[in-house]
Amino acid sequence: MTEQRSLILADYFEPDPYVRFQNADRALNAAIVRAEISRSFEEYLQIFDEFYADDIEVTSETAEEPIRGKTTLRSLLLNFLVPLHIMAEVGGVSISIQERAIAGDAVGETHSAWVLKLVGASGKTCTVTWRTFRRWNGSSVVHERHYDQQQSGGPLTFDDFKFDRAEPVTGLRGPS
Numbered sequence: 001m002t003e004q005r006s007l008i009l010a011d012y013f014e015p016d017p018y019v020r021f022q023n024a025d026r027a028l029n030a031a032i033v034r035a036e037i038s039r040s041f042e043e044y045l046q047i048f049d050e051f052y053a054d055d056i057e058v059t060s061e062t063a064e065e066p067i068r069g070k071t072t073l074r075s076l077l078l079n080f081l082v083p084l085h086i087m088a089e090v091g092g093v094s095i096s097i098q099e100r101a102i103a104g105d106a107v108g109e110t111h112s113a114w115v116l117k118l119v120g121a122s123g124k125t126c127t128v129t130w131r132t133f134r135r136w137n138g139s140s141v142v143h144e145r146h147y148d149q150q151q152s153g154g155p156l157t158f159d160d161f162k163f164d165r166a167e168p169v170t171g172l173r174g175p176s
Contacts, residue, residue, distance in 0.1 A: 017107045021136045024051075025110035028141070029099045037095050038088035041081035048077060053140035060146040092121035092162030102131065110134045120160025126153040 028051045035043040048070075058067045067073055087093040095118050102111035116128045129150050135143040 018105075021108050021110060022101075024136060024139050025112070025134060026101070027051075029101070029112055033097055033099055037081065037084050041078070041085040044077070044081055045074070048074065051139075051141055052144075053137060053142045056141060056144065058144045058146070061149065087118070087156070087161065090161075090163065093156065093160070094119040108136045110136065118156060120156045121162030122160040124153065124156060124160045126151065126156055 028047070031047045031051075032044070035047065037044070052070060052073070054070045055068070056070055056073055058073055067076065084095060088095045095116070097117075098115045100113045102113055104111045110133075112132050112134075114130050114132060118126045120126075129148075129152075130146050131148045133143075133145040133147070134141050
């Protein structure tokens with residue numbers, strides 16, 4: 001009697017590692033682009049929880065020190081998302097985000113270019129662009145670097161928002 005053994009590689013049913021990380025990055029970026037800040041900032045927090053490792057490290061050209069840990073980064077993310085949500089929901093600002101993948105050849109590393117566009121109720125536009133480098137471990141981002149940030153158009157001011165303000169009533173006399 002002959003004994004037959006078969007060798008089945010664990011990764012046989014999964015795409016190669018390069019493709020796996022590219023697919024994870026595409027899924028993350030698509031989720032970010034699909035989320036609507038005017039509807040809710042919580043969508044972004046759910047995306048963050050799903051795709052980022054507990055020991056995430058984020059760096060940028062402008063920060064002196066890396067930001068480490070999901071809890072710390074979550075706090076900074078809220079400080080960014082909540083004002084955007086209020087500007088969109090209450091202030092009438094149109095906010096859109098676009099992403100474009102940048103080709104790379106390292107396994108476990110991805111690159112993308114981003115455009116964040118804010119259009120005030122007044123029509124004034126502020127556009128911020130940057131690039132992102134991510135290092136992946138499995139299905140989680142363990143390092144993210146933001147670089148090449150540029151801004152066109154000035155920051156939006158109070159005059160660029162559409163708040164429902166009560167107009168002063170003229171012709172009424174106060175108590176005498």
